[in-house]
Amino acid sequence: MALRLTPPFPSFTGRNLVIGKSQPLVKLKISCSYHSNEVLNAAMLYWPVPNVLYVVGYALDRFAEGLWALQPVHQNRVGLVLDAAIEGELRLRHLQVADATRASLGLPVLEYIVTDTPLLVEKWVDPKSGQSTGRIKHPDSLPRAVQTLVNRTKCIVMAIEYAVCISFLLILFNPQGIDDLAGVEAVISHLVVKEFQIPCAHAPALSPFPLSLSLCPKSAAKEVSNIF
Template sequence: MLYWPMPNTLYVEGYALDQFAEGAWALQPVHQNKVGLVLDSGIEEELQLRHLQVADAARASLGLPVVEYTVTDAPLEIKTWFDPKCGKSTGSVGNSDSLLRAVDALVNHAGVNAVAVVARFPDDDPEDSDCYREGKGVDLLAGVEAIISHLIVKEFKIPAAHAPAVLSPPLSPSVSPRSAAEEIGYTFLPCVLAGLSSAPQYVTRRQGTSDSGCIVANDVDSVILPRDACGGDGALAFSRTARKNKPLIITVQENETVLDDTPDKFSIDAYLKNP
């Protein structure tokens, strides 16, 4: 709810960030995007109405350009679980074709150039969510959220982000301040719409084309990431770039994850930031 855009940041989806790091895509800053909203037909009527009210509020109170919404022609059938090998969250989208058809309709008939998706997620088992809410565990929803946005960005090459539709969890006095922003409303959609409204567009770089006005990987001077999360495509691309002035890779020791992808395992020359 309160994860709001900041003037010195760019709202970039994960797959797009990897493409950017590899030099395949550039980021084109914009004044404002035309945002479309996809709602999972598996969302209950009352919960769907809550999300439509968010879109109305975003338009009326913030002036955000949420121009159209659509409902998928089949429930998306989201499933979530923790990867037994490393403990990260993952899952599946049972009807991904339905999702892509809905996005296609918004892009080609409503002219949107950024898409927010709200899918009905299984309601958490308290044992799975309590650690995360207390600031100590893995977000069970995040893995499938990444799958959803990756599907859209890979296919349509436009900004996309996801907000899960879930029932409100029981009130807890032990919620971490880092998680508290997710506890104060019926939906997670407001910050997604705000972020997408000014997210940079993705420009495919081709030989001989101009990058005028765009941000490219060569503009990056430093990369900051957790010490044990250096195995992603983006981190590897930045660390292995052939340019003379490679970006400084800074890893943060105290920001621990369930991964074990430390710089030494990938021959990454990184600066370690201790607490």
């Protein structure tokens, strides 16, 4: 029996550690649990559970439709794509974080590439539906970078770091706020997963956040470790 479990609240990296750990252990006869990446972004790094699979939303949809099959793997070979719009010092910081994941978590981050042109990621909230959405003004640059890494390293997972304005922070740290990056991140992952049929993680490339005296505890992990 396969069961897809969805988060009970808006998802940010630091919020889902307990959810991702506890849900597969509830007293249900579940042989394998398919989780959205929104649940497992943080949890699976620290508490790997053998019968829990990290699956991006677009792939989950195709799987539910019976169009795609999912193949479990012991470990993923990861390629890192950096948006050309990420400025030099911040790019170096994110490469250092990639080194840290290799050293502390043993993640096989094989190689990185910088897109040949800035992606120019835009985001907004639809005033009618209240849902976040967005677009990439230079969408062709992303699959070109992914294709290069796939050809060069045979990696089977992509991690995308993109530049974005930090104006969303007040919303991100408000427990009632909308994650206004979720929509454009769906655009990014769908673009990669649809064309290459490989998992795709994504995160905004952010400098350290300004100190906040009214930080929501549920978002604290995101604030204090925004890059890692």
